[in-house]
Amino acid sequence: MEFNRSHRVYDFMAVRKYWIAFSIAITIVSAILLIKPGPKYGIDFLGGTELTVQFDGNVDAARVRAVLDRMGHDHSEVVPTQRANEYIIRVEKSSPITAARREQIRRGVAERLPGTTGGGTLGDFRLSPGGDHIVVQFNDSTLNAQQVAELVRAAGANVRGDAALQMGALDDHRWQVPLVGIGDEIFRGLVAPDGVGAEGRLNASVWVSPKAGAELRYAALRAVAYSIVFIMIYVAFRFDLRFAPGGILALVHDSLVTLGFFVITRKEVTISTVAAILTVVGYSMNDTIIVYDRIRENLAKRRNARMLDVINLSVSEMLSRTILTSLTVVLSVSAFIFIGTGVIRDFAWAMIIGVLAGTYSSIYVAAPFTEWIDSRFFHDAHAASAAEPPASDAKTADV
Template structure:
């Protein structure tokens, strides 16, 4: 299939200033959107607990938000999730800032309740009466997720007494079940107690507020991440994009020529910036999946740019009588059919994901679709024209001058032969 007839050329360089003006406007809008309204960071980056719940009956988002706030959770986000299936027709995404990790105050309260001897050995007068030997923990450990406590005892532990010790602590609640706490190692007298996570507590509270006939026993999905881990993930995501751009610049400089590298990098920054701005303006969450989409855009865009650069390099050696702008027009025109075919194929795939996908898939497809559009555009109107400007401004039109010198030498040799 041929979209462009062989031999047909387009004056891309003649329209480059119009294209650059459009790109500058889009980038300016993206930069402004980054500060206001600002990116809507997901739980991956800012921390918190996220539940996806399929309610059993029709429920209003405002009603869910009011119920969550009445349970003591701060600034909840309640988002309706579209699902064409009848089984989960009333799905909502509920996100709160609280996480399951235990605070230092809660850990200290658990240590006191579990009768762990302090390091200085100082105990209260009623310690012996309150803490029998079979309910006096010699060692206690907390899981990073804050949903499990491991305790070790000198003698065979009294599970009923231990359960009573862990009941009544503010913000701490044992999971329901007969085997909680449970002995996991009889030889070492090791006991584990399962605590309710923030997600479990939130779901239980919703069941009390809205009724058991509307709130299910379990959530479809529960995820949480601490603020510190979220900040580390955010910094790692920024570093991954920056490092990839630096190495791509080095690759282009080594693969082609130093003057080609800046154009490729400007095109990459252009594509990632506009795609990120589109995500912010459409109020889509910035998550790890979004970062994966941006890195995919970087790879897709530079591949298209390298194809154009490769044809420019071939035509520089093949058509020595043409100027650099004419070489760019010829090269892009020759590759235009291939570019349209590739972009159309991948773009249609992303459109299908955007229409029929769900959740994170839709955001990924949206970011990648914008990246495909601006990536195709930037290979034609950003990378190649910028390379021509670099050659003319910083290298004094060295490519064109070399052609002139070559033609002059050829004429002199012809005159000498005559």
Template sequence: MEFIKPGRQFDFMSKRLYFIGASVLLLLLSIVTYFVPGLRLGTDFRGGTEIEVALKQSVPTTEIRHAVERAGFESPEVIEVTSPGTPNRVMIRVLEVNTLTEDQKQAVRHRLCLAEEGEATADPRCANVLVPTEIRFSPGGDKISLRYEKAPDLAAIEKQIEGIEGITLQSRERGVVLANERDHKVDIHLRSKGDLLLDGLRHELGDDKVPEQALRVEWIGPKAGAQLRDAAIKSVLIALIFIMGYIALRFDLRFAPGGIVALVHDVGIALGAMAVTQREITISTVAAMLTIVGYSINDTVIVYDRIRENLPRHRGLSFAAIINLSISEMLGRTIITSGVTALSMFAFLWWGTGMIKDFAFALLVGIAVGTYSSIYIAAPLTEWIDKRFFGGSAVQRRAPKRTKQEKRPHAVV
């Protein structure tokens, strides 16, 4: 299949200034959208609790949002999830997470007759009480693990924990359980924010609308979210550095800046599109950005490779003319590969759900700007760098050497 007839050439370089100007403007507008309306960070990066619920009846999202607020949660997000097999499915996100404060931890230690360092207190009421030798709080704040020297009394432990503000046992059956009989290990399961959120919905909307259990409950703390955000930024920067080194070694130093600028251009505009459409920035989005980086640099490297092949073949042409020739020769291949990949992403965007749609949208934008940047960003910048800093040596050093006979002046008769 041939979209471009062999031998046909397009003059891309004559219009490069217009397209570069448009790219700069688009990239600047994308940067503005990072602040207004702003990037919509998901639970992965900002922390919070997320649950998915299959309601028994259809309930408007505004009514669900007000019910969550009345249940004691601030700034909730309610999103309808389209799922053919599960009707009335909604996703609810809140900023609260399952964490125990230091005051709550200290209250638990005090009730269990533990001092700050894990030793028994001197309180007279603890004289005949079995004191745990070890206490651990889970990072999620939904479980407390205790270890004793001999078999503990689970009912007594339950009474010790009851009444602490902000701490509620999960249930009578699952509240205090013997996790390991040999080691005398006890786990105290507390109600998570997801459980409390579902209880609040059931109280506000009624049992006829809200089920007993959620389809999915996830949470992440703000500290872990910040770590994930920093790690995501580092991963993209490290990828750019290694790609620059690869291009400099694989081709020439003058080729590397164009490839990196094109990658920054692609990722910047893709993030701007996510900000404009207010799609969530999650771990899946970071994966999409890294995929865009790989896809774009692959297209750019293929164009660079054809430019390098054509430099010694067409010694009489300028660098700009060789770039036009090389891109024209690779244009048919680019249309086929980009088109097939875009069709796949359209399918995900149309029939996918949740994060799959956001991933497909980011890749669609990345494919479009990545193909464009290989033609109008990477190649023209390489030609400018060669002319500005290397004196046009990319063509000059490959110019054919004149023989002695050619250098000798002709005799005038």
């Protein structure tokens, strides 16, 4: 299949000023949207707890949200899935135990040890970031697993099970006491007699601390930035300095446009979104390099030709391949929009928008900027005016 069977040379660069203005405008708008209102981060980056709960009876999202509000989760999010009566619930809290309650439990354990046979004294006391277990260490203690669990429960902790887990050497007397996490706490509240009015099951529960979410967010930004920098270095060595800036601008354009789409549609930005953007960066650069390769080949064949004409010829020659490759990716990924859910569907949207933006930027961002650098820094006006057309027998049409 071929779109340009007549081998017509389209004058893409004739309207480059309009498309450059459009590209600058949409890139600036996308950058502003990232500042205000900003992306809607998922729990990967923001921190919090996400549950997947399926109820046995008919339960609407409003009822679930009302119960969560009563439990103190005012800014919760309840999203129905494609399964009947199944919801993804997101809350801002990642731990059911506050700093004050942690200190209260620690004091309770320390105060009860002197009156406990073989209790010894309290050494280390640490609460996990997600509040799903406590690590305690006793000095000169002979307590067993059941006694440790009961001691921590008596101090006010919501202990899961009847026994603690011993850690390290036996003479270290270090124990891990499992607690009921916030996911279990929320689920129990939902299926309680005064909850949503239906039984159910907890299919999944994950939590991310706010600190870990912030670190992950910055790591994702660094990953995208590093990939763009290394690609620029590669292009500079693979071709020359005329080509690298245009390729980098195209990648920045594609990344910002994709993120801007997520801000406008209020889709969550998660680790999967970052993976999609990195994939888009690689795809876009691959598409741009193929066009650059053809430009370099045609420059070698037509040493006296203007860069403007060589770009028109090269892009026209690669037009069919570019369109077919992009359509193949878009059609393949589109299936996930219809059959996928949640993160998979958002990944598909990021890929589709990114691939379309990448195809566009290869023609109207990377190529025009390369021509601008060439005309300003590599060729004088006389050389440009004395250039010959790339092919005398080619048909030319404005695009």
